[in-house]
Amino acid sequence: MSPLAIDQILDGRRSQPDQLIEVLHDVQEKDGYIPEEAMQAVSQGLGVPIMEVYRVASFYKAFRLKPAGKNVLTICMGTACHVRGARLLLDQATGQLGIELGDVTPDGLFSIERVNCLGTCALGPIVTENETYHHHVTPGKLRKLIDTIGGQQPEETQHAQTQ
């Protein structure tokens, strides 16, 4: 994030510690995540100790501290989706992509997230890929989905590539 963009976000809110969360939201909106330098700048601009900025940013689920992948797979682990096998979907995604929940593939193509209910329980298990909802997902469907997005590569090469 450029110093200019940060300046814009901070404009009119300098030295107002109570604006911390709003400012962090705006940073995330712009960059997709909250980089360390941005936190430093926010700390300076608002007059909030850096420890406090980091504490707040790390506390709320809404803030991400690492860049997300190009395609964010969000697996619903809410009760309804859970009983219909969301766990298997998570295993499928982590296994196929070779990354853990919350991580990004080295090629930056995928990241895996979880939520606790998206409000469409009747259609579960639900997986969203960026803003697109996929309903009644099975491990097989998910594998195909990941293959398709990953550029029609068969699983092996996809895997090799991510190593």
Place this chain on the structure above:
Amino acid sequence: MQQYVNVNIDGAIIRAIRGTSVLDTAIEYGICIPHLCHVPGLTDIGACRLCIVEHVVNGRSKVTTSCTLNVEEGMVILTSTDKIRKLRHNLAELLVAQAPNSRAIQDIAVRCGVTSVRYPFRNADCVLCGRCVRTCTEIWKARAIGFVGRGKDRHVDYPFGIQPEFCKQCNNCIQICPMTITPCNGPMKPGEEYLCGQCESQLIVADETPGSCVWCELGEGFACGRYA
């Protein structure tokens, strides 16, 4: 000018300074309420829950932490009822299961009547009491460490995990940490741990003086009434 209120702690009518906590008042008066996260002079955050008491209002009692409860006129507090002792026993048991490798934690557990543990040992090196964070923030005004993350991922860390140049290296955070008061030097096999008392914690005298105040080493750090 200091104002006073009268409170009743375990039947004793105490003239307490308005604005102080029930815990501070009790300690000042010589009534020991076990506590871990409380440090005189630092803000109380009610993290360890060991200092719970029964606060009786209109014949009903509420269990609450005494370090975060301020004295009020006519207050009735019971610090050592069966109910409290049972709850506190369980809290201490969980605490010592989380971090058995510290003599301070063993001492406080023994004080709460724990001599064996029913829960799996976690052998963690932090109990999230926040003593370090508060001393860094409030006494040293450095804010070099703080709580990071939430839920089971909550831990104490520097900003971004790197010691910042504004850390005053006073080491107060380490001195005040209950984990550093004679830490255990012989970790046991995972799954086979038990409270051994080899650190000469008060466990060795627990049979003779069950649940009584045991001159725990902690008391000194806590500025317990007995050391005043």
